[in-house]
Each structure stands twice: as C-alpha cells, then as structure tokens.
Amino acid sequence: DTAVSQTPKYLVTQMGNDKSIKCEQNLGHDTMYWYKQDSKKFLKIMFSYNNKELIINETVPNRFSPKSPDKAHLNLHINSLELGDSAVYFCASSARFPGETQYFGPGTRLLVL
Amino acid sequence: SQQGEEDPQALSIQEGENATMNCSYKTSINNLQWYRQNSGRGLVHLILIRSNEREKHSGRLRVTLDTSKKSSSLLITASRAADTASYFCATDPNPNNNDMRFGAGTRLTVKP
Numbered sequence: 001d002t003a004v005s006q007t008p009k010y011l012v013t014q015m016g017n018d019k020s021i022k023c024e025q026n027l028g029h030d031t032m033y034w035y036k037q038d039s040k041k042f043l044k045i046m047f048s049y050n051n052k053e054l055i056i057n058e059t060v061p062n063r064f065s066p067k068s069p070d071k072a073h074l075n076l077h078i079n080s081l082e083l084g085d086s087a088v089y090f091c092a093s094s095a096r097f098p099g100e101t102q103y104f105g106p107g108t109r110l111l112v113l
Numbered sequence: 114s115q116q117g118e119e120d121p122q123a124l125s126i127q128e129g130e131n132a133t134m135n136c137s138y139k140t141s142i143n144n145l146q147w148y149r150q151n152s153g154r155g156l157v158h159l160i161l162i163r164s165n166e167r168e169k170h171s172g173r174l175r176v177t178l179d180t181s182k183k184s185s186s187l188l189i190t191a192s193r194a195a196d197t198a199s200y201f202c203a204t205d206p207n208p209n210n211n212d213m214r215f216g217a218g219t220r221l222t223v224k225p
Binding site for chain 2 (some may be wrong): 004035040041042043044045090092101102103104105106107
C-alpha cells in the first residue's frame with residue numbers, strides 16, 4: 001500500500017496552461033507539504049497544511065495555489081505555467097507539525113515547454 | 114535559504130568500502146535527519162538524530178551530530194551497489210520551529 005501517492009507522475013505541458021497535481025496520504029497524518037526540487041537538486045518547501053489549515057506559505061508566486069479538501073489530500077494548482085516552473089514536485093506528510101519524520105511521495109516531474 | 118549543506122557533492126567508491134558524507138548547517142536545530150533518494154524516486158527517511166544526541170546507529174548506518182560545529186556525518190559501512198543514491202540531510206530549525214530545510218545532497222555511486 002502506497003503511503004503517500006501523487007498523480008500524475010509525469011506532466012508535460014505548454015507555457016500558459018493551468019495544471020493540477022494531486023497528493024494523497026493514507027497514514028492518518030495531520031500535516032502535508034509541497035516541495036519543489038530544482039535542477040540543482042535543492043528541495044525547497046512551498047506550502048504546508050496542518051489539519052486542512054495553511055501554516056507555511058513560502059515565497060511562491062501566487063500562480064501556485066494549494067488546496068486541502070481534507071486531511072488526507074493536498075492538491076497543488078498552478079496557473080499560467082512558465083518555463084521556470086519545470087521541476088520535480090514532491091508531496092510529503094508528517095504525523096504532526098512541527099514535523100519530525102516526513103514521508104515523501106514519488107514526485108511529479110513537470111516539464112513546461 | 115538552504116539550511117543543510119552536504120559535502121562532498123559526489124562520492125564514488127567500490128563495493129565493500131565505507132562511505133562518509135557530511136552535512137553542515139547554520140542555525141540551531143531541534144533535530145537532523147538523513148534521507149536517501151534513488152534516481153527519479155521520492156525521498157526515503159533513513160535516520161533522525163536529536164540535538165541532544167551525539168551518535169545513532171541503524172543497521173549499516175552511523176550518524177554523528179556535533180552541535181558545537183553545527184555538523185553531522187552519515188557513515189555507510191560495507192557499502193553495496195544498491196546504496197547508490199543521493200543522500201540529503203534535513204534540519205528542523207530551532208527556535209522558529211519552522212519546517213525542515215534540505216541541502217542539495219551528496220550523490221553516492223557504489224561500483225560493483
């Protein structure tokens with residue numbers, strides 16, 4: 001059983017499009033995260049939700065909008081995609097916030113053409 | 114800004130040798146964790162060491178933490194080809210209790 005799952009695994013799209021990435025965790029955790037891993041492999045946190053409430057919102061363009069319909073899901077919607085948005089996006093969850101061990105999804109590789 | 118910085122950026126060894134990776138960080142921390150990432154996959158948690166601990170073992174992994182030097186090391190003994198991956202350290206900054214910060218990782222290649 002996959003603990004943290006993301007869909008899609010790969011996403012290739014044109015500049016200017018709007019796309020969503022979905023994340024689900026079946027661990028019963030309270031906290032979920034979105035990270036962006038750039039080409040240099042740095043992982044940067046984007047957002048964190050605890051019990052469906054936004055608790056971390058790093059300096060991210062407002063074209064990125066997270067949405068947590070319930071504790072087990074955290075989706076990421078991106079409007080007007082730009083070339084620089086190309087990266088791998090990882091979803092993660094932890095039992096509580098501040099998180100200790102975080103469990104990561106497999107990542108969504110986004111390529112904007 | 115990045116908190117953990119791994120060193121070296123890349124490491125290549127023969128199977129059976131030990132691999133040592135280092136991590137330095139800037140601010141005080143609650144804990145430090147090491148993660149492994151296989152190519153194209155998500156991160157897998159390896160080990161967590163708290164700020165009041167100096168050394169921790171898990172199987173072939175040994176992690177040390179020196180809070181006075183703001184550094185940690187990950188030792189993998191008797192390496193195997195399957196250990197080939199990128200290894201990241203992540204710190205949980207204190208006292209902000211903000212979220213974990215990751216470095217760029219050390220790319221370890223173990224040759225059979």
